[in-house]
Amino acid sequence: MERASKEIHNQKQFDLYAELGPVRLGPYTSYIWRTDPKHLQFLLSRYLFVSKMLAGKSEALEVGCGDALGTPIVLQTVKKVYALDFEPIVIDAARHCIDPTLNCEFVVQDITEAPFAKKVDAVYSLDCIEHIPPEKSERYFANVAASINNDGIAIIGTPNITANAYASEGSRTCHVNLQSHETLRAALAAHFKNVFIYSMNDGLVHTGFYPMAHYLLGVGVGKKI
Template identity: 50%
Template sequence: MNEQTRSKEAQYQIQFDTLQEMGSVQMGPYASHSWRSDPRRLTFLLARYKFCSKILAGKSRVLEIGCSDGYGMRLLLQTVEFVHGVDFDPLFIEWGTKHAQAEGLNCKFSVVDITEQAPSGNYEAAYSLDLIEHIEPEKEHLYWENICKVLEPHGVFIVGTPNITAAPYASEWSQEGHINLKSADTLKTAMQEYFHNVFIFSMNDEVVHTGFYPMAHYLMAIGVGVRQFG
């Protein structure tokens, strides 16, 4: 091996060997933009996905609604057998599909607008991060209904969304897109129409906790047991 590719620390050599064999990782449009504009956002994003990966560990078939480019999905693929990511933007789906196939990941991507149709298949669990706040309030019931249609009766659903009490501190870009913000109370009330059991968590930066809801920047809610509806 060329001396220029040999690490001075033997335990680090695998990092350089893997880089030489597989090349560097491309993070995708969402993560790349976050890295360039505000790298701290990536730590928040990954903490949310880590929470989902721990809660859903051991599940066989999991659905991600609003998957973007699939960057965070990699954490779920460490703990569940299969993830189906859906998003209404074909550009994100094209990116996710291309890179998942190149690396042989056990997942697939589909173009689906959750306010217009239910995804194909049936799932033990689902999760949706940073999506519900972008949905028009009059279409929100379609979001819940189309998710519940593909969840098993005892299925688990995790939703993450910015807290309305943190809106004054959000960026101008976020404020323009966030048209359906929730408080802990309104999120729980909405979710209870579709799930028998609902649990709300607070989140500040990377930390998920059970603290005072109005002071949380972000909310994570877990629904368990799908109610009959329609």
């Protein structure tokens, strides 16, 4: 016999849990939860920024989606998301973890090899560029821009190179293409008429002194044709 919640307003939470079971986490998210759970707050805050910036868009492309931890946040304001990653096993995990009722289509693709198959209203890419070899960096930015409609928007999020002194050994090993606010601005300015750079520390996005920001968010608007 099922037990009822003492507080009536909580019952719907127990009912949904009984119906659908616990939420599944993918390999990347599970690792973070087990080793550094506070980092999930930082990651989710980045997705919240994207969600706010892209509110009302019909279609967006996420480049480097991983196991799609924050994709549902973007889907609260964007009608459809194409979630792309070059790692087949993480895309397979994401497909099994995400709510199947969400309007999300997963794609295995390396963005440095070619643009996305169709043009979308916006592209966002969080914690991706720093993993791409420097010699492929320009192809990354060019193909991101080529995947966007002429009046679209791009959002690129990446750790600040000035924060590398405080990074873990693991981060230093895999972050092979760190950006500064100058290099991120220049890379976006090659493809967009307007570029805005935001600072981020922990979960707070702001316009403070760039060298003291742990994370950078670059926004490109108005594609150069």
